[in-house]
Amino acid sequence: MSQLSYREAVNGALIQEMERDDRVFVYGCDVADHKRIYGSTTDLVERFGPERCFSTPISEDAMTGMGLGAAISGLRPIHVHIRVDFLLLAMNQLANMISTARYMSGGDLSVPMVIRAVVGRGWGQSAQHSKSLHSVFAHLPGIRVVAPTTPNDVKGLMSAAIRDDNPVVMLEHRWLYDTVGEVDEGDAVVPLGKARVVRAGTDLTIVATSWMVVEALRAADLLAERGVSVEVIDPRTLAPLDEESIVASVQKTRHCIVADNDWSFCGFGAEVAAMVSERCFGQLGAAVSRVGWAFVPCPTTRCLENEFYPNANDLVRAAERSLGLDAMDLSGFDFYTYENRFKGPF
Amino acid sequence: MTARAQALTLYESLLLIRRAEEKIQAHYAEDDMKTPVHLYIGQEAVAAGVVNGLDPADPIVGTYRSHGIYLARTDDPEGFFAELYGRVGGPAKGKAGSMHMARPQDGLFLTSAVVATTIPVALGLAFTQQYRKTGRSVAAFFGDGAMDEGVFWESLNFACLKRLPVLFVCEDNGLAIHTPSVARRGYKSVADAVGGFDCHFVESESTDPAEISDLTRDALARQREDGRPVFMRLRCYRYVEHVGPREDRDFHLGYRREEEFEYWRARDPVRCQRERLIKLGVPEAEVAALETKIDERLSRCVAEAQKAPFPEPEELHRDVLA
Numbered sequence: 001m002s003q004l005s006y007r008e009a010v011n012g013a014l015i016q017e018m019e020r021d022d023r024v025f026v027y028g029c030d031v032a033d034h035k036r037i038y039g040s041t042t043d044l045v046e047r048f049g050p051e052r053c054f055s056t057p058i059s060e061d062a063m064t065g066m067g068l069g070a071a072i073s074g075l076r077p078i079h080v081h082i083r084v085d086f087l088l089l090a091m092n093q094l095a096n097m098i099s100t101a102r103y104m105s106g107g108d109l110s111v112p113m114v115i116r117a118v119v120g121r122g123w124g125q126s127a128q129h130s131k132s133l134h135s136v137f138a139h140l141p142g143i144r145v146v147a148p149t150t151p152n153d154v155k156g157l158m159s160a161a162i163r164d165d166n167p168v169v170m171l172e173h174r175w176l177y178d179t180v181g182e183v184d185e186g187d188a189v190v191p192l193g194k195a196r197v198v199r200a201g202t203d204l205t206i207v208a209t210s211w212m213v214v215e216a217l218r219a220a221d222l223l224a225e226r227g228v229s230v231e232v233i234d235p236r237t238l239a240p241l242d243e244e245s246i247v248a249s250v251q252k253t254r255h256c257i258v259a260d261n262d263w264s265f266c267g268f269g270a271e272v273a274a275m276v277s278e279r280c281f282g283q284l285g286a287a288v289s290r291v292g293w294a295f296v297p298c299p300t301t302r303c304l305e306n307e308f309y310p311n312a313n314d315l316v317r318a319a320e321r322s323l324g325l326d327a328m329d330l331s332g333f334d335f336y337t338y339e340n341r342f343k344g345p346f
Numbered sequence: 347m348t349a350r351a352q353a354l355t356l357y358e359s360l361l362l363i364r365r366a367e368e369k370i371q372a373h374y375a376e377d378d379m380k381t382p383v384h385l386y387i388g389q390e391a392v393a394a395g396v397v398n399g400l401d402p403a404d405p406i407v408g409t410y411r412s413h414g415i416y417l418a419r420t421d422d423p424e425g426f427f428a429e430l431y432g433r434v435g436g437p438a439k440g441k442a443g444s445m446h447m448a449r450p451q452d453g454l455f456l457t458s459a460v461v462a463t464t465i466p467v468a469l470g471l472a473f474t475q476q477y478r479k480t481g482r483s484v485a486a487f488f489g490d491g492a493m494d495e496g497v498f499w500e501s502l503n504f505a506c507l508k509r510l511p512v513l514f515v516c517e518d519n520g521l522a523i524h525t526p527s528v529a530r531r532g533y534k535s536v537a538d539a540v541g542g543f544d545c546h547f548v549e550s551e552s553t554d555p556a557e558i559s560d561l562t563r564d565a566l567a568r569q570r571e572d573g574r575p576v577f578m579r580l581r582c583y584r585y586v587e588h589v590g591p592r593e594d595r596d597f598h599l600g601y602r603r604e605e606e607f608e609y610w611r612a613r614d615p616v617r618c619q620r621e622r623l624i625k626l627g628v629p630e631a632e633v634a635a636l637e638t639k640i641d642e643r644l645s646r647c648v649a650e651a652q653k654a655p656f657p658e659p660e661e662l663h664r665d666v667l668a
Contacts, residue, residue, distance in 0.1 A: 025477075051477060057507065062466040062500030069470020069484075072455055073405065075477065077470070092497075096460050097467065104446045106438035107665035109455070141666050165668035 004183040006176045009151035010040040010116075013158035014078070016187070018048050021076065024162055025052040028063065028080035028116075037080055037118070038177050064090035064115070068098050071113040076162060081117040082346075084171060085128045090115075098167045099142035110165045114158075119173045119210060119261070122305070123344025127297035132210065132261050135268040137169045138239035144192055145239040147171040147261075149213040151181040153236055156190025164192060173210045173261065175338055193237045195245035201231035204319050205249040207272050208232055210261035212291075212310075214338075219315035226328050228319065238268055246272065247279050254285040255322045259315055264292035286322045291315055302339070311335045350626050354636070356555040357619045359394040361640050363414045364616045366423055367586075369644050370413075370430065374591040378652065379430050381443030386414040387593075388585040391615035392517050393418045393487075395558025396580070399566065400485055400513075405471045407464035408457040408487040410445040411517075411584075415487055420452045423644055427651035434657045435650075441657075441665075461522075462488060462495035465514070469501055472510035472575075483511040483566055491522030493539075494530055502577070506544040509573035513565065514545075516579045523588045524601045540577045551581035553615040554622075583610035 004012065018024045025048075031037055032045045032055045044053035056063050060081070067077040081087045087094070094115070101109045120129040138145045144166055148154035154172065161168035198213060199220055208216035213234045220230035231249050235241060250256045256276050258269035269290035276288050294308045313335045320327055347355070367385045374383065386393065393414030400406070408415045416426060422437070429436025429447055436442065437449045445459035455471060458464045468486035475482045492498050493516065505512045518536070520527050533539035540547055546568050548561055558580065565576040585607070587594040597604045623633050 057500070057504060059497075059500035059504060061497045062469065062504055065463065065466025065497065065501070066469040066473060066504065069407075069455075069467040070473050070477075071470065072450070072467075073471050073474035075470075075474050092460065092463060093466065097456075097458065097463055101456065102668060103665050104438055104442050105448060105450060105456075105665075106436075106441055108437070108450045110668040112668075144667070 001182045001184060003180055004151045004155075005178060005180050006151045006154055006172070007039045009155040009183050010158060010172065011042050012183070013155045013162075014041065014044060015047065017159055017162040018044065018052060023074065023076040024078065025075060026078045026080060027054050027056055029056060029058055030082060031055055031080050037082055038174075041080065060086055060089035061093060064093035065097065067113045067115075068093060068101065068111060071111045072101060072109045076112045078114040078116060078162065081115070083120050083129050084117040084133050085131050087115065087117050087133070094137070094143070095140055099140045103142060111167045112165045113167045114161045114170055115167070116170045116172060119171055120346075121173070121175055121211065121309070122339055122342045124300040125298065126300040130298040132171060134171055134209070134238050135262060135266070135271070138268065142167070143239065144168040144237065145171070146192065146237050147173075147210045148236055149176060149210060149234050151179065152183045153190055153196065155183050156188050157192065157236060159187070159189045160192050163189070168192070171210065175211055175342060190236070193240045193242055195233050195235045195242035197231060197245070197249070198234050199230065199232040201229035201253065203229045203253055204255040204257065204322060205231045205233060205246070205253045206257045206259050206315060206319075207246055208234060208259040209238065209268060212259040212261045215310070215312045215315060216259050218312035219319065222312060222316050222328070222330070222333070223319055228323065228325070230319065241271070241275075243275055243279070246276060250276050250280045251283055254283055256284070256288045257315065257318050257322060258288065258290045259310070260290065260292045262292055263295050264290045265295055267292060286324075289318050289322060291318050306336060306339070350628060352556060353619070353623055353626055354628065356394055356398060356559070357623055358636060358640065359398065359418050360390045360555060360616050360619055361637065362423065363390045363393060363417050365640055365644055366417055366426065367413060369648055371591040373648060380432060381430055381445065382589050383444045383591060384411040384589050385586040385591065386411055386584070388610060388614070389517060389519060389582040390414055391553045391555045391558055392515070392580045392582050395555035396485060396487075396515055396562045396578075398555060399559035399562025401482060403453060404482050405475075405484045406454045406487065407468050407471070407484070408448075408454065409461070409464065409489060409492070410457065410459045411489065412447060412457040412487065413444070416447050416449065416454060419454050420449045422449065422452075423647045424650065425449070427647040428654055431651040431654065432656060433651055433654035434661070435654050439657050439661060462492035462498050464488070465492060465498055465501045468512050469504055469510055472505065472512045473508070475511050481570070483513055483569060485513040485515050487515045487517060489522070490516055490518040490520065490527055491530075492516075493536070494522065502540070502543055502545070505575040510575055511569060511573075512575040513562070513569065514575065514577045516577065518579050518581045519584045520581070521584070521588070521602065526601060536579050543577070545574050546576040548576060548578045550579075553582070553610075553613045553618060555615065555619065583607070585611070
């Protein structure tokens with residue numbers, strides 16, 4: 001075990017997999033510039049040369065198709081986007097080509113490709129630098145979607161994604177880059193499609209994605225003060241979803257909140273809520289509820305942004321509603337701490 | 347290969363495509379071939395010529411109008427018709443149909459129903475050739491309509507920047523569905539527009555597959571010499587409607603002119619190649635025997651496909667993920 005930041009864990013996984021397999025290469029806008037995608041692509045060009053790590057023109061559509069071509073002919077491309085929003089320019093390749101290539105070839109082709117994209121937040125990222133879109137990607141058959149939350153998970157899941165023979169969209173939240181945690185040494189692959197119980201509890205399950213795992217843990221701390229025991233589950237892989245882990249937890253706690261780092265409408269939270277309602281209907285003590293972004297484009301100014309993003313406060317209130325409890329006193333508690341630490345600009 | 351043998355090979359390739367398409371025309375109304383068909387009749391010299399000029403191991407990608415390159419590269423009309431009829435014996439077990447017909451084992455990796463979408467895929471296939479130093483080049487077939495798409499220009503730019511071994515094969519039939527090029531292009535000419543890029547440029551309106559094969563071979567030699575990709579603008583003409591089995595003689599609607607149709611018809615690639623064979627001294631009986639052989643083979647293909655099994659229901663969920 002060693003202590004690594006999320007960015008170091010991403011970087012470590014890339015180096016490890018590129019050393020292990022010469023089919024792996026990393027490309028995208030700015031991957032080889034002096035900033036190296038927040039340090040996540042540090043040292044790659046120095047270690048592996050410009051053939052295996054190169055910056056590209058701002059041509060997301062063509063560069064995504066390029067990855068598809070490389071993948072179906074035996075290489076393992078990793079395409080990097082510094083914001084998920086930019087990946088929308090490649091949506092045709094993703095939705096029409098990459099996700100269908102195996103099926104439409106009757107199983108002749110496989111597409112071992114990883115698409116990394118960073119979810120932005122804060123310091124005025126606003127409407128075009130803050131999207132997550134995991135439910136959009138997960139909606140498409142033929143793609144895996146992963147959103148790791150801890151340094152250990154991002155390292156292990158990145159390795160798994162690179163070794164997987166399918167296209168994997170890997171969503172990395174910008175704020176998580178600075179988090180530090182224990183990371184398993186060496187070849188520690190975290191399997192795709194397995195959720196993780198981040199914190200065990202007995203009264204209520206919070207299924208949380210991406211940054212909302214951080215908020216869920218804070219809410220769990222607050223609720224523990226009044227004797228409520230919260231179980232926090234991080235699905236980690238959103239497609240395919242580890243339904244069994246979620247169902248097992250809700251069968252125990254009988255209460256479920258989905259805290260999704262996205263809009264709720266037609267989103268991942270709705271998927272989990274429907275699945276839990278179908279599979280745990282008779283055992284539920286309350287309807288499954290969802291906590292997500294305000295259903296508006298993300299505003300720039302901080303005061304509105306604070307209203308846009310839900311936090312631990314919203315989760316505590318949702319938990320209280322689910323359990324039929326009075327609202328606890330949260331005055332004097334500062335819910336906006338990370339916002340004050342993140343100085344941007346990007 | 348002697349000129350005579352080469353001419354025969356090319357005639358066989360042209361005729362296989364033409365007659366296969368005519369089989370589709372003959373059977374389409376029976377309603378068993380449930381797949382939108384974008385026929386290639388009139389354009390055969392491009393597929394036959396370019397594929398002949400490529401090395402058999404050079405990867406290819408195509409479009410929804412790729413019956414020609416499929417038959418020229420794979421010599422697999424059996425699988426071709428099985429796929430059109432949605433049978434399990436097709437290269438994609440009926441999941442691809444006409445618009446996604448491909449056969450990776452023969453180097454035809456992908457075709458696609460969305461305009462220009464396989465062009466960037468050719469970049470990746472070429473990247474692999476460059477990375478692995480295979481010496482192979484990749485042919486990306488696309489119509490002139492694809493030049494209206496941003497991804498075409500992105501792809502051309504990147505191929506030139508990285509000197510990727512790509513042969514951009516623009517099958518310029520002058521129409522994007524029903525819109526002529528003059529109504530779509532803001533540039534002076536294809537040569538001018540592509541001329542600013544660091545690539546080789548080849549242009550032809552030949553319907554002689556041998557000439558197109560030679561152009562391809564020369565272009566590949568130049569590409570392999572200095573690494574610069576090649577753009578080939580091969581003018582051609584489709585006799586049929588954009589999608590569907592009908593010959594397109596809707597001249598009264600104004601998007602194509604009869605003189606144009608007749609100009610190309612007079613240089614029909616299949617008929618002209620037959621005339622070349624006779625001129626080269628190939629006996630009429632030998633040509634006729636070849637034609638009969640192809641016709642019989644295709645009739646067998648259709649008959650076999652019509653009675654072949656459909657995929658089982660379990661096939662629906664197979665091959666979504668590896």
